Amino acid sequence: xxxxxPEFTASQPVAVDLPDPPPQPFAGLTRRASxxxxxxxxxxxxxxxxxxxxxxxxxxxxxxxxxxxRIWLESRELIVDPFYDRGGVDKGLFWHIATSLQRVALxxxxxxxxxxxxxxxxxxxxxxxxxxxxxFQVLRTVPPLAWLPISLAAFHExxxxxxxxxxxxxxxPIIINTAVGVRNIPDDYVNVARVLRLSPVEYFFKILLPAxxxxxxxxxxxxxxxxxxxxxxxxxxxGGVGVGFFIWDQYNASRISDIVVALAxxxxxxxxxxxxxxxxxxxxxxxxxxx
Amino acid sequence: MAKAYLSxxxxxxxFQKGASRSEVLRDINLQVDQGEFVSIIGHSGCGKSTLLNxxxxxxxxxxxxxxxxREAVEAPGPERxxxxxxxxxxxxxxxxxxxxxxxxxxxxxxxxAAERRDWTLHNLDLVKMTAARDKxxxxxxGGMKQRVGIARALAMQPKVLxxxxxFGALDALTxxxxxxxxxxxxxxxxNTVLMITHDVDEAVLLSDRIVMMTNGPRAGVxxxxxxxxxxxxxxxAVAGNPTYVGARASVIEFxxxxxxx
Numbered sequence: 001x002x003x004x005x006p007e008f009t010a011s012q013p014v015a016v017d018l019p020d021p022p023p024q025p026f027a028g029l030t031r032r033a034s035x036x037x038x039x040x041x042x043x044x045x046x047x048x049x050x051x052x053x054x055x056x057x058x059x060x061x062x063x064x065x066x067x068x069x070r071i072w073l074e075s076r077e078l079i080v081d082p083f084y085d086r087g088g089v090d091k092g093l094f095w096h097i098a099t100s101l102q103r104v105a106l107x108x109x110x111x112x113x114x115x116x117x118x119x120x121x122x123x124x125x126x127x128x129x130x131x132x133x134x135x136f137q138v139l140r141t142v143p144p145l146a147w148l149p150i151s152l153a154a155f156h157e158x159x160x161x162x163x164x165x166x167x168x169x170x171x172x173p174i175i176i177n178t179a180v181g182v183r184n185i186p187d188d189y190v191n192v193a194r195v196l197r198l199s200p201v202e203y204f205f206k207i208l209l210p211a212x213x214x215x216x217x218x219x220x221x222x223x224x225x226x227x228x229x230x231x232x233x234x235x236x237x238x239g240g241v242g243v244g245f246f247i248w249d250q251y252n253a254s255r256i257s258d259i260v261v262a263l264a265x266x267x268x269x270x271x272x273x274x275x276x277x278x279x280x281x282x283x284x285x286x287x288x289x290x291x
Numbered sequence: 292m293a294k295a296y297l298s299x300x301x302x303x304x305x306f307q308k309g310a311s312r313s314e315v316l317r318d319i320n321l322q323v324d325q326g327e328f329v330s331i332i333g334h335s336g337c338g339k340s341t342l343l344n345x346x347x348x349x350x351x352x353x354x355x356x357x358x359x360x361r362e363a364v365e366a367p368g369p370e371r372x373x374x375x376x377x378x379x380x381x382x383x384x385x386x387x388x389x390x391x392x393x394x395x396x397x398x399x400x401x402x403x404a405a406e407r408r409d410w411t412l413h414n415l416d417l418v419k420m421t422a423a424r425d426k427x428x429x430x431x432x433g434g435m436k437q438r439v440g441i442a443r444a445l446a447m448q449p450k451v452l453x454x455x456x457x458f459g460a461l462d463a464l465t466x467x468x469x470x471x472x473x474x475x476x477x478x479x480x481x482n483t484v485l486m487i488t489h490d491v492d493e494a495v496l497l498s499d500r501i502v503m504m505t506n507g508p509r510a511g512v513x514x515x516x517x518x519x520x521x522x523x524x525x526x527x528a529v530a531g532n533p534t535y536v537g538a539r540a541s542v543i544e545f546x547x548x549x550x551x552x
Contacts, residue, residue: 188379191349194367196396196447206392210383286383 066257074257082265089241089249093265096243100231101269103159103242107166108227115171115223116216119178120208129179140172144230148237158238162231169230170223174216181215182208210285217281224277228270243269294361295322296483297346297451301355304341315341317509319355321502323451326481330494332542333504339487342504343455346485347373360450369397372444376456378436380428380443387424390414390443397447414446415439417476434465438472445476454486458493466490467526470497478523491546495538496526503545514545 051068058067066074077084082094122129122136144165151164185208193207235244243266250258299321305314315338323329333339344350346357348367357364359371372393380389391411398407415421418438428436437457444452457473458466474497477484488494494501498518505513518538520529529535 186379188375188377189381191367191373191375192379192381194349195347195369195371195373196393197366197368198396202396207381210381213383 066260071257071260074255075261078258078261089245091241093243093246093262096241096246096262097265097269099241100235100243103162104166104224104227104231104273107163107231108170108224110163111167111171111223111227112174112220114167115174115219116178118171119175119216119219120182120204120212122175123179123182123212124208133179136172136175139168140176144169144226145233145237148234158240162234162238162242165230165234166227170227173222173226174219177215177219177222178212181212184215185211213285214281217277217285221274221277221281224273225270228266228273232266294358296325296327296360297323297485298358299323299342299346299355300358302342302345302352302357303354304338304345304350305353314509316345317511319512321512321515323483323485325483328477328482328484328486328497328499329502330486330488330498330500331502331504332488332491332494332546333510334506334546335489337504337506338508338510339504340455343373343453343485343487346451347371347453349373369393369447370450371453372447372449373453373455374437374440374444374457376459378428378433378440380436380439382428385425385427386420386431386439387411387415389428389439390446393443394446411446414442417445418442418472432465434461434469437461437469441473441476445480445482449482451483451485454484456487456489459489466493471526473497474522474524491539491542494542495535496524496529501538501542503542513549516541 055067055069058065058070060067060070072079078093082092084092085095118132122132147165147168148161151161151168152158155161155164189207189211193203198206231242232244232247235242236248239245239248243262247259247262247266250256250262299319302316302319303314304316305312319342321329331339331342341350345352346359346364348357348364348371351365364371380386381392384392391407394402394407394411394414398410402410412421412424415424418441420435420438420442423431423435428439431439437460441457454473458469461469470493476482477497486494486497495518501516501518502512503514503516504510516538518534520532520534
């Protein structure tokens with residue numbers, strides 16, 4: 001007894017004509033709306049609970065921490081109009097944040113460039129690593145504000161001192177992550193470069209930098225967060241314009257409600273800084289790595 | 292007597308790490324003619340990859356010398372292109388860009404940009420990867436990655452093509468498919484090939500000669516076997532051929548019977 005042998009030809013993909021699904025004009029829209037709701041609703045709900053507990057805990061008392069309703073009453077102008085400017089330091093929060101962000105942008109840019117270069121150096125050169133790494137490991141544990149008196153003594157002015165504090169706070173994670181990235185370049189890539197006889201410059205741009213990009217951006221993300229921490233703290237001591245100074249000024253004027261509003265701004269700004277760097281990392285590494 | 296195209300002469304490699312020395316290769320001699328396909332087979336850890344890396348120039352010799360086309364090998368270079376076991380494609384470049392990187396470097400100043408582009412595509416076409424040229428290595432299968440690795444090596448127009456267990460990480464069907472491709476390309480281009488393998492069938496099917504290495508440490512050439520099978524070879528047709536069966540038997544005998552002794 002024999003069975004007929006089925007014949008398969010695997011060379012041609014089998015195309016099956018499926019009937020078109022009935023048009024659902026709002027399907028995509030509904031799906032997107034439900035995805036957005038899933039992302040937005042839980043934190044909104046949590047926020048609501050926190051506000052309620054806060055309101056109940058603080059009540060209407062006029063000393064200590066103000067309740068949300070009192071913050072709204074006292075700091076309404078600050079909340080609804082961040083853009084007012086009455087000259088001097090009497091400005092809306094947007095202007096204070098913008099000043100702080102400018103300092104961060106400058107200080108962080110300098111530390112990004114120096115950090116990546118130093119990281120490449122200690123990652124690629126064994127002697128540079130032996131000589132510099134122990135020193136960096138000690139320096140990176142110095143708290144940001146501890147640098148402030150020294151930098152004031154060195155620069156005599158508030159603005160360069162603030163920049164230096166940002167620089168010195170955010171450079172360590174950039175150096176360390178870059179160095180780790182350089183040391184983790186797979187031997188295979190190095191061998192490819194050697195077989196192709198890439199020059200040091202070609203190696204740097206075509207192998208080292210792209211292979212290290214995910215590590216560099218991890219360092220930049222940590223660094224930008226730390227520099228935002230540092231700027232707010234150092235502005236509290238330096239004075240002038242800036243969100244850190246604003247917080248200290250309101251404390252001296254006993255306007256605690258304004259401080260709460262400023263804290264919300266500081267938190268949101270830090271969050272967006274982190275997202276921006278993460279987004280830039282995704283663009284640069286073309287979605288290869290990074291979450 | 293005229294020297295062979297590729298000549299490995301009394302090569303010994305000793306790794307020194309601190310106070311401990313380990314002699315991996317001792318007194319290796321091998322002559323390879325132009326256009327010849329030579330396999331090196333041996334047990335894991337016998338130093339066959341070290342030998343290939345020495346020919347590539349990635350590992351320096353301790354004693355002896357490697358001479359290719361009358362020039363001593365002292366450093367890695369594109370005239371000794373390597374196909375690495377784990378493909379070694381750069382993940383941030385597309386398939387085409389990976390090959391193009393090699394083409395741009397090797398033919399800088401010799402070919403125009405358009406010629407380099409055509410040459411890149413031509414080599415991708417040889418390994419049948421033109422359709423996937425804009426894909427990233429992470430988007431293609433292991434066999435396809437290895438094809439691109441081969442295309443990259445071929446595109447350098449090497450004097451000798453070095454294959455380091457190129458099919459080791461692939462499943463049996465993909466491996467057979469790629470072996471056929473390599474045979475086709477070698478028949479067409481007449482490359483000089485040195486291939487490391489631990490697969491007996493692969494060695495017999497692909498090679499003109501098989502170099503069997505003794506076990507390390509201090510590994511050397513145990514025996515060299517010529518495989519006198521006409522090309523092109525067809526894996527189904529040669530399977531029952533007495534020459535094939537005999538060659539296969541003597542390699543297995545070398546690898547297993549002598550090891551037990």
